[in-house]
Amino acid sequence: MSRRTEQHPDPTDPRIGAPFFSTWRLGTPERQRQAVEAIGWTWERRPWPSADLLGYHVYAGQDGSTLMHYSQWSSEQAFEAFVKVHRQERVDEVDTAVPGIERVGLARYRRYRSRERAVGDTRVPGLVVTVRIDFEAGDEGRREEWADLVLKAVEDDPEGHAGLLSAHFHMSADGRHVLNYAEWESAEAYDRALAAPPTDAWERVRTYPGMAGVTGSRYVHALGLHPGRG
Structure with a gap:
């Protein structure tokens, strides 16, 4: 059943x-x-x-x-x-x-990589955020490298992302975009992360070549x- x-x-x-x-x-x-x-x-x-x-x-x-x-x-x-x-x-x-x-x-999709929930973390996600990143034609091969940059930026900024429970990067079967499915402790925690001054690592993420558009949604x-x- x-x-x-x-x-x-x-x-x-x-x-x-x-x-x-x-x-x-x-x-x-x-x-x-x-x-x-x-x-x-x-x-x-x-x-x-x-x-x-x-x-x-x-x-x-x-x-x-x-x-x-x-x-x-x-x-x-x-x-x-x-x-x-x-x-x-x-x-x-x-x-x-x-x-x-x-x-x-x-x-x-196929799942590429994840920032998994920490062992023993039992917090219930109060917010799920999806971010879709489209890439220009011919730049589809950059998707994995972009996801790697995001995970490295999160790893280098643990305090700013204390409310992030997990993040899962999925590659579209058509080769054109990445979908990040992320669990946050709360909407407030996500808003604090967005409002934080960007680090050099995040600037590299945001200015990565070949990106054609970014769409975020909250659920x-x-x-x-x-x-x-x-």
Whole structure:
């Protein structure tokens, strides 16, 4: 069966071979809430679709309009099999409950590197931040080096990032962008880090050649689903 969980996902789970992120646009906080309820109801009434789906999580954007979806699959082939057999009935039921959802897009990734949570750190993330960095055509090979620079800058500035619980860098399958999924202790901790004077390391990150655009979004964890017995 499909069961709810309050636990945040672990992007470093070695079983994850194909992480997927997607975005829905709902327009209002009320429709955000209704969509989350509809997703939970739709999934909990059905068996868990596949042992290859390790977890499915939904996040409410602090913009009051969007939902982000993060699903952890063992492989892309397993996801494609789900799409053929199980996905449409779930989509139809959610759309009946909340008409007019704008599905902005689904992106496929591979996780490159992470700054993992410290051993013994049991803080619950109060904020999840995603930052998408697009690269110019022909500069896709710079993505890994850019992520390495960010992790080095965080490592060199532990005090300024005391509220950062973890950060996980994902490379898009199309080769064009990086997505950083980061867990923060709170929105206030994230704001303090943004307001801190930039170090030389962060200047190198921000002025790295080949970057074509940066988009950041803030979320709170709204729904977690995982396989359960029943």
